[in-house]
Amino acid sequence: MQIDAAFVHGKVVTMDLRGTVAEAVAVAHGRVLAVGRTDDVLDLAGRQTRIVDLRGRLLLPGFTDCHTHFHSYSLQESGQVLDLRGARSLDEALSMIAHRAEKLSPGEWLQGGRWDKNQWPDDRATSPKRLRRGGDFPTKEALDTVVPQNPAFLKSKDGHSAWVNSAALDIAGITAETATPPGGAILRDSTTGEPTGVLQESASGLVRRHIPEPTLPRIREAIRDGMRAANALGVTGIHNIEGPDVFEAFQLLESDSELTLRVVSYVPRASLDDAVALGLRSGFGGAWHRLGGVKLMLDGALGSQTAAMLEPFEGTDNAGLLEMSEDELYELACKASENGLNIAVHAIGDRANHILVNVLERLAQNEIGVGARHRVEHAQHFAAEDVQRFGRLGLIASMQPVHLCDDIAIAERRLGGRSAGMFLFRSLLRAGARLCFGSDAPVESIDPLAGLHAAVARQRRDGTPPEGWHPEERLGMMEALHAYTAGAAHAGGNETIAGSIEPGKLADFAVLSHDVTALPADELRQARVEMTVVDGETVYDAAA
Numbered sequence: 001m002q003i004d005a006a007f008v009h010g011k012v013v014t015m016d017l018r019g020t021v022a023e024a025v026a027v028a029h030g031r032v033l034a035v036g037r038t039d040d041v042l043d044l045a046g047r048q049t050r051i052v053d054l055r056g057r058l059l060l061p062g063f064t065d066c067h068t069h070f071h072s073y074s075l076q077e078s079g080q081v082l083d084l085r086g087a088r089s090l091d092e093a094l095s096m097i098a099h100r101a102e103k104l105s106p107g108e109w110l111q112g113g114r115w116d117k118n119q120w121p122d123d124r125a126t127s128p129k130r131l132r133r134g135g136d137f138p139t140k141e142a143l144d145t146v147v148p149q150n151p152a153f154l155k156s157k158d159g160h161s162a163w164v165n166s167a168a169l170d171i172a173g174i175t176a177e178t179a180t181p182p183g184g185a186i187l188r189d190s191t192t193g194e195p196t197g198v199l200q201e202s203a204s205g206l207v208r209r210h211i212p213e214p215t216l217p218r219i220r221e222a223i224r225d226g227m228r229a230a231n232a233l234g235v236t237g238i239h240n241i242e243g244p245d246v247f248e249a250f251q252l253l254e255s256d257s258e259l260t261l262r263v264v265s266y267v268p269r270a271s272l273d274d275a276v277a278l279g280l281r282s283g284f285g286g287a288w289h290r291l292g293g294v295k296l297m298l299d300g301a302l303g304s305q306t307a308a309m310l311e312p313f314e315g316t317d318n319a320g321l322l323e324m325s326e327d328e329l330y331e332l333a334c335k336a337s338e339n340g341l342n343i344a345v346h347a348i349g350d351r352a353n354h355i356l357v358n359v360l361e362r363l364a365q366n367e368i369g370v371g372a373r374h375r376v377e378h379a380q381h382f383a384a385e386d387v388q389r390f391g392r393l394g395l396i397a398s399m400q401p402v403h404l405c406d407d408i409a410i411a412e413r414r415l416g417g418r419s420a421g422m423f424l425f426r427s428l429l430r431a432g433a434r435l436c437f438g439s440d441a442p443v444e445s446i447d448p449l450a451g452l453h454a455a456v457a458r459q460r461r462d463g464t465p466p467e468g469w470h471p472e473e474r475l476g477m478m479e480a481l482h483a484y485t486a487g488a489a490h491a492g493g494n495e496t497i498a499g500s501i502e503p504g505k506l507a508d509f510a511v512l513s514h515d516v517t518a519l520p521a522d523e524l525r526q527a528r529v530e531m532t533v534v535d536g537e538t539v540y541d542a543a544a
């Protein structure tokens with residue numbers, strides 16, 4: 001038989017179990033046919049075969065980002081919603097907002113956000129009306145000055161707080177009398193009880209449900225742009241966490257042969273009963289799009305100080321928010337497990353992770369869902385004894401190393417000495433946990449090379465701190481690559497077809513400018529993705 005493509009004269013790090021490194025790969029019908037020496041692969045080539053000379057460069061399995069909100073990422077990537085990540089002060093944010101607000105039509109919602117109050121200097125003393133509660137959160141009054149008419153709903157960088165203006169509060173009918181929903185917080189004036197303009201966790205839904213939903217064609221259009229951007233960074237697969245509309249959009253993109261990413265979809269808790277009623281099980285679907293399971297939220301996030309902690313954040317009596325009790329989580333976990341659905345549970349604070357380990361331990365003891373690929377999203381902060389329990393259960397920690405860059409300062413300030421319990425890559429691995437990595441895009445850049453750098457150097461992009469943050473938790477490059485490839489495939493349940501370069505597996509590759517497996521950590525930032533191949537087809541080529 002004739003092969004469709006031959007990738008030759010490279011360094012092929014296959015990520016298979018034996019750690020095979022080869023020179024060349026033969027591809028036929030979107031799958032790997034052979035891996036080996038250049039001469040042997042060229043022997044399989046015919047006149048129609050596309051020969052790609054790698055010129056010594058590194059060829060890896062394509063990266064899978066194990067935690068994305070891809071439609072949101074796509075909207076942000078294409079500039080369709082406001083992006084405040086660059087704002088270094090409240091004033092800077094407000095002028096960016098004002099600029100965008102000018103372009104709104106009457107009644108149109110101002111959306112987007114990703115503002116990060118942790119990056120803003122504390123100017124409470126000079127303007128008490130603009131920042132509230134710990135001198136941190138911005139107010140509706142500040143937002144009203146630049147968006148007086150249109151409703152505005154602006155998410156924080158971590159997505160766990162929403163900054164809204166008076167028009168949005170009016171539409172949602174939120175006043176001093178509004179009850180706080182369970183698992184949420186409405187920040188209020190301590191004397192009048194008036195909402196100050198920040199809604200956290202479940203409370204943001206009070207406003208969000210009044211924002212018109214985008215249409216399916218608009219979602220598809222955005223995702224097309226997003227896929228191009230992700231492919232250009234070597235991403236060939238995602239584990240995506242979004243609602244039924246995006247789940248449907250990926251199905252339509254697949255049926256029109258437009259997907260250039262492998263998608264494993266995790267649907268929200270609100271869809272659990274529907275999935276059970278329909279008999280949908282994890283793994284349903286095919287090589288392009290499959291159901292991963294159900295995403296559950298257990299706590300908030302560090303940047304909003306809503307992560308559930310065993311002890312309060314430093315200098316406060318706030319120990320964060322739990323979205324549900326241990327028993328409620330156990331009930332949901334049983335229901336999902338008994339119906340063949342994996343759960344992906346968001347847990348950031350040490351209290352959330354403690355509760356989650358309790359629940360998964362109980363499931364194991366009661367032999368419910370044996371062999372399920374339940375996973376913990378973020379798994380950011382642990383009490384020491386829970387790391388061992390986590391590992392003994394062989395649980396999957398779905399982590400985003402790149403979060404570390406911004407979290408160093410937040411953790412030092414909010415957790416003090418407890419920050420040593422953050423991002424325990426090495427300890428979790430040593431205890432027996434399985435790692436898979438992602439970005440949480442659009443919270444952070446979807447670029448896997450940024451994540452790899454954070455995992456192996458434990459530094460910000462600028463190389464600080466020079467010795468690495470809690471350097472004993474650094475990973476080796478092969479361990480970090482594993483979490484983006486083979487570990488990702490295991491977590492998504494598609495390890496028989498993805499995650500490594502082996503005969504019979506999908507021909508999804510990334511070609512890098514530098515051999516990152518041999519590069520010192522401080523030179524890693526020079527590396528670029530130069531080519532991305534999905535299903536044997538080149539979907540990105542820097543030289544083209």
Ligand SMILES: [Zn+2]
Pocket residue numbers: 067068069241440
């Ligand atoms: Zn997320």
